[in-house]
Amino acid sequence: MRALLCVLLVSLAGCATVPPTAGSNPADPYERINRHVFAFNDGFDRHLAQPVARGYVWLVPTPVRNCVGNFFANLGEVGNFINAGFQAQVSDAATDAGRFAVNSTVGILGCFDVARRFGWERNRQDFGLTLGKWGLEPGPYVVLPFFGSRSVRDAVGEIPDYFTDPLGYLKPPRSYYALYGTRFVDRRSQFLDTSGLVDDAALDPYVFVRDAYLQRRRSIVHEGEAPPPALDDDPDSPPAVKPASTVPGGGK
Amino acid sequence: MNVCTQITPRRHALAAGMLLTLGLVLGVARAADAPAPDSPDALILNLATEVLDTIRNDKAIQAGDFARVQKLVNERILPHVNFDKMTRLAVGRGWRDATAEQRSALTEQFRTLLMRTYSGALSKVTDHKVRLRPSHGQDGASDVIVRTQIVPSQGDAIGLDYRLEKTEAGWKIYDLNILGVWLVENYKNEFSATLNQGGVDALVKALTDKNQKLAAGSK
Numbered sequence: 001m002r003a004l005l006c007v008l009l010v011s012l013a014g015c016a017t018v019p020p021t022a023g024s025n026p027a028d029p030y031e032r033i034n035r036h037v038f039a040f041n042d043g044f045d046r047h048l049a050q051p052v053a054r055g056y057v058w059l060v061p062t063p064v065r066n067c068v069g070n071f072f073a074n075l076g077e078v079g080n081f082i083n084a085g086f087q088a089q090v091s092d093a094a095t096d097a098g099r100f101a102v103n104s105t106v107g108i109l110g111c112f113d114v115a116r117r118f119g120w121e122r123n124r125q126d127f128g129l130t131l132g133k134w135g136l137e138p139g140p141y142v143v144l145p146f147f148g149s150r151s152v153r154d155a156v157g158e159i160p161d162y163f164t165d166p167l168g169y170l171k172p173p174r175s176y177y178a179l180y181g182t183r184f185v186d187r188r189s190q191f192l193d194t195s196g197l198v199d200d201a202a203l204d205p206y207v208f209v210r211d212a213y214l215q216r217r218r219s220i221v222h223e224g225e226a227p228p229p230a231l232d233d234d235p236d237s238p239p240a241v242k243p244a245s246t247v248p249g250g251g252k
Numbered sequence: 253m254n255v256c257t258q259i260t261p262r263r264h265a266l267a268a269g270m271l272l273t274l275g276l277v278l279g280v281a282r283a284a285d286a287p288a289p290d291s292p293d294a295l296i297l298n299l300a301t302e303v304l305d306t307i308r309n310d311k312a313i314q315a316g317d318f319a320r321v322q323k324l325v326n327e328r329i330l331p332h333v334n335f336d337k338m339t340r341l342a343v344g345r346g347w348r349d350a351t352a353e354q355r356s357a358l359t360e361q362f363r364t365l366l367m368r369t370y371s372g373a374l375s376k377v378t379d380h381k382v383r384l385r386p387s388h389g390q391d392g393a394s395d396v397i398v399r400t401q402i403v404p405s406q407g408d409a410i411g412l413d414y415r416l417e418k419t420e421a422g423w424k425i426y427d428l429n430i431l432g433v434w435l436v437e438n439y440k441n442e443f444s445a446t447l448n449q450g451g452v453d454a455l456v457k458a459l460t461d462k463n464q465k466l467a468a469g470s471k
Binding site: 019021025066069121122194197200201202203204207208211212215216217219220224228229231233234235240 | 337340341344345347348349350351352354355365366368369372373376385397399406407408409411413415427429431432433434436437438441442443445446448449458459462466
């Protein structure tokens with residue numbers, strides 16, 4: 001396993017193409033390093049995470065996978081509740097607590113998302129968002145090995161998130177690793193359909209993922225009410241006229 | 253005889269019943285608001301519902317038939333989209349330097365790229381439903397945002413917002429927001445990198461190459 005990772009690391013480290021303008025975007029001063037880590041993560045994903053997730057989808061029937069996904073999502077309500085509390089989001093915190101209570105009992109240890117049927121939607125939260133609500137700016141964009149896109153703020157938020165994650169309190173460590181691994185595979189399996197979308201949609205996947213991440217986090221901090229981006233529209237600008245020399249047949 | 257063992261399950265059932273009733277009341281209250289018929293809200297709700305219904309009943313689209321998706325988009329969706337404006341905004345400053353031919357090439361290639369990209373997503377629609385989210389303080393405005401959610405039977409709802417402009421031919425969509433990400437804004441940065449390096453021709457070429465690659469890959 002370790003040998004395999006080493007091979008991956010070495011073979012992928014040189015693969016990133018870094019454009020000459022790298023680092024000129026003020027939101028991404030570490031673009032040079034980030035692009036290398038992005039290429040590494042992409043290789044890890046293609047060669048290891050995706051095949052494992054595909055195998056999991058192939059092997060495990062959909063209802064069981066739904067149950068597994070719901071189980072981990074239900075454990076996540078603990079962190080959602082704590083962060084909603086930190087953000088003084090009383091109604092969200094109440095929903096999180098209600099969801100956890102109903103789904104853990106009626107929903108059999110979270111296997112079924114019963115609470116959703118009466119309109120209690122999940123409010124995903126993490127400490128990075130809490131810091132954002134408190135007014136902390138995201139800071140520079142970073143790509144972390146294995147974790148992927150983060151802002152410095154959200155990367156720091158991972159530390160308290162570790163402590164609000166019930167899995168971290170499991171003993172012995174072996175069961176922790178087993179569940180953590182299952183959760184990783186489960187999460188990856190849920191995005192198998194969408195990962196191809198970025199490759200299809202993007203001229204430069206690195207830029208596409210970065211901008212989508214930054215926009216999305218900003219939107220969640222503003223609870224979907226972020227002012228839309230200011231767009232520079234000039235509908236009446238006349239089309240440019242081609243210089244005579246480039247007009248086909250112009251030289252005759 | 254242990255009394256506790258008898259009371260506890262009953263209490264759980266009672267609590268669950270109360271929660272359930274509360275949930276039903278909230279659910280009904282939410283479903284009650286319907287948008288005014290000529291509003292952008294109504295346009296989006298009808299359009300989205302119609303498109304989802306069409307896909308649900310079309311085996312060819314579900315199998316990923318690109319020609320069928322193209323037909324659906326051209327006939328049903330594009331009449332409500334100001335695609336020229338969408339392209340113009342995404343190209344940004346480069347638009348001023350583009351000739352009329354380059355402009356129509358950019359619009360054409362950008363439309364094909366978006367259609368290729370999202371035909372895959374559209375073909376995965378099964379039992380999704382559309383729900384309007386409240387948007388406020390937009391009465392009388394000529395530039396509005398309609399907020400919706402696409403609700404799958406399993407998993408979290410997907411936020412999908414539309415930005416519309418009032419024109420003489422009715423409301424026209426010119427930007428989309430998927431899960432908090434505005435489409436035009438996201439493409440603007442990508443396009444500007446290519447424009448800075450090689451100008452408008454480079455962008456036309458990059459988009460054309462990309463579409464050819466996608467077309468080759470889907471066959």
